[in-house]
Amino acid sequence: MDQQPHRKQLVLIIDDQKTNLKILGDILRQDTDIMLAQSAEQGFRKAEAYQPDLILLDVLMPDISGFELIKKLKHNSQTSSIPVIFITALNDSSHEEQGLRLGACDYIYKPFHAAIVHARVRLHLQLARQRKMLEQLAHIDPLTGIANRRKYDQVLDQYWRSALRQHSTLSIVMLDIDHFKEYNDHYGHAAGDKVLHQIAHRLKDSLKRPNDFIARYGGEEFVLLLPESDDQGSRQLIEQCLQAVEDLQLPHDYSPVSNIVTLSAGGISCQPSLYQEPLDAIKQADAMLYQAKQCGKNRVRWLG
Numbered sequence: 001m002d003q004q005p006h007r008k009q010l011v012l013i014i015d016d017q018k019t020n021l022k023i024l025g026d027i028l029r030q031d032t033d034i035m036l037a038q039s040a041e042q043g044f045r046k047a048e049a050y051q052p053d054l055i056l057l058d059v060l061m062p063d064i065s066g067f068e069l070i071k072k073l074k075h076n077s078q079t080s081s082i083p084v085i086f087i088t089a090l091n092d093s094s095h096e097e098q099g100l101r102l103g104a105c106d107y108i109y110k111p112f113h114a115a116i117v118h119a120r121v122r123l124h125l126q127l128a129r130q131r132k133m134l135e136q137l138a139h140i141d142p143l144t145g146i147a148n149r150r151k152y153d154q155v156l157d158q159y160w161r162s163a164l165r166q167h168s169t170l171s172i173v174m175l176d177i178d179h180f181k182e183y184n185d186h187y188g189h190a191a192g193d194k195v196l197h198q199i200a201h202r203l204k205d206s207l208k209r210p211n212d213f214i215a216r217y218g219g220e221e222f223v224l225l226l227p228e229s230d231d232q233g234s235r236q237l238i239e240q241c242l243q244a245v246e247d248l249q250l251p252h253d254y255s256p257v258s259n260i261v262t263l264s265a266g267g268i269s270c271q272p273s274l275y276q277e278p279l280d281a282i283k284q285a286d287a288m289l290y291q292a293k294q295c296g297k298n299r300v301r302w303l304g
């Protein structure tokens with residue numbers, strides 16, 4: 001979850017008139033971080049790169065109009081959810097209707113009235129913050145605090161497409177706690193929940209790169225996505241993950257494979273192609289996990 005709820009939010013102001021940029025910047029600077037763009041083109045690039053919390057967008061600009069730019073922003077997955085307020089001198093209800101239909105959340109009219117600019121911007125920033133918090137909550141597994149299956153589906157799609165574009169590898173790993181039913185049966189469900197939480201965090205802390213991703217796949221199963229990681233590197237990392245969980249030394253006197261809680265893992269490194277679905281790769285990783293379980297558990301099985 002976002003651990004910095006009190007950071008200043010970022011507002012991108014896109015207007016071809018320097019004076020407007022200055023006036024709006026001066027009005028808002030005290031409460032927010034400000035980024036300026038003097039053309040639609042530059043504004044679009046900055047929106048994509050910096051993901052501001054709110055965009056103030058002039059309707060009339062010489063290169064591309066604000067109406068055209070908002071269409072572009074709403075069609076781009078990186079920028080589609082950023083709220084946009086139009087800035088306009090056109091005090092005409094048909095324009096306002098058009099802007100709102102294209103996805104703007106509000107209008108601010110020129111000449112600027114500082115108190116109104118403040119109030120509208122504050123309101124939409126507050127809504128943006130609440131929406132982000134809700135989105136984050138919807139993507140977190142409540143028991144372990146790591147990403148849930150829904151988030152995993154999104155990230156898999158994103159990493160798969162990125163690997164396709166860049167012709168790079170993606171490793172997919174499924175991990176499952178060994179004899180967890182016996183654990184629950186003997187130590188109780190609440191103790192089982194605690195183990196799930198500890199393992200989730202130990203695995204998360206064992207990941208090395210910022211884009212390495214972990215989610216609770218369901219029940220006592222976890223999934224890892226490791227972009228740009230080859231067979232050898234991924235497999236090594238997974239061995240380290242299993243070791244890190246063993247190092248927790250969680251007693252499991254009812255496991256036939258060890259006297260502490262252990263994991264089995266199955267994985268593959270693949271280079272996504274147009275002829276392969278992500279689901280095929282998941283099935284292969286799952287088959288590897290099945291093999292690891294069949295071969296005695298507490299081990300890694302890797303395809304290839």
Ligand SMILES: Nc1nc2c(ncn2[C@@H]2O[C@H](COP(=O)(O)OP(=O)(O)OP(=O)(O)O)[C@@H](O)[C@H]2O)c(=O)[nH]1
Nearest residue numbers: 176177178179180181182184189192193219220293
């Ligand atoms: N405490 C707790 N247990 C869960 C949760 N989700 C699933 N489980 C338990 O995980 C256990 C999974 O049992 P099985 O699928 O038989 O797997 P296993 O006993 O680990 O056997 P192997 O995978 O073959 O080693 C069941 O007892 C589930 O109730 C949860 O959120 N909390």
